[in-house]
Amino acid sequence: MDLLDRMLGHDRWTTARFLELSRGLTGEQLDQPFDIGHRTLRATFGHMISAVGFWTAAMAGQPDEMREDDRPLAVLIDEHERSYAAFAALARRIHDEGRLAETFIDWYGWPKTFGGTILNVALHNERHRGEVLHILQRLGLPGLPDGDPQEWEYAMEVV
DSSP: OOHHHHHHHHHHHHHHHHHHHTTTSOHHHHTOOOSSTTSSHHHHHHHHHHHHHHHHHHHTTOOOOOOOSOOOHHHHHHHHHHHHHHHHHHHHHHHHTTOTTOEEEOTTSOEEEHHHHHHHHHHHHHHHHHHHHHHHHHTTOSSOOOOOHHHHHHHTTOO
């Protein structure tokens, strides 16, 4: 397992874990405004998941739009699995073809490297997961994970 596999595995698993931990929350809790993230847990999850699909499409040369709406949590969970599978497959293919330093043009007309964009997606998710964790703590969920890579390795029995 190389560094890309670890990064993608941790990113996908940790977001999925926070989504699953949120299943028991009420709609009111998912939509409770906070002074962090995209103001609500649902909106923050929606932004994270939409960004993965958006950047996957951009790297594949296909137009896409960021969606931030009131999708039910079950829909967000399904979309996370689907969009992240597509993102990880594209990232792995780009890596395996030795194209991480190649560029594509973003919606502003700026060149972006594939490698930088793959890293950006993972770091973007990490930043927002910190916000998600903060919101979950403020909602009083007990026993929350840290969400760090070592925790993922332990759970996946990598070590």
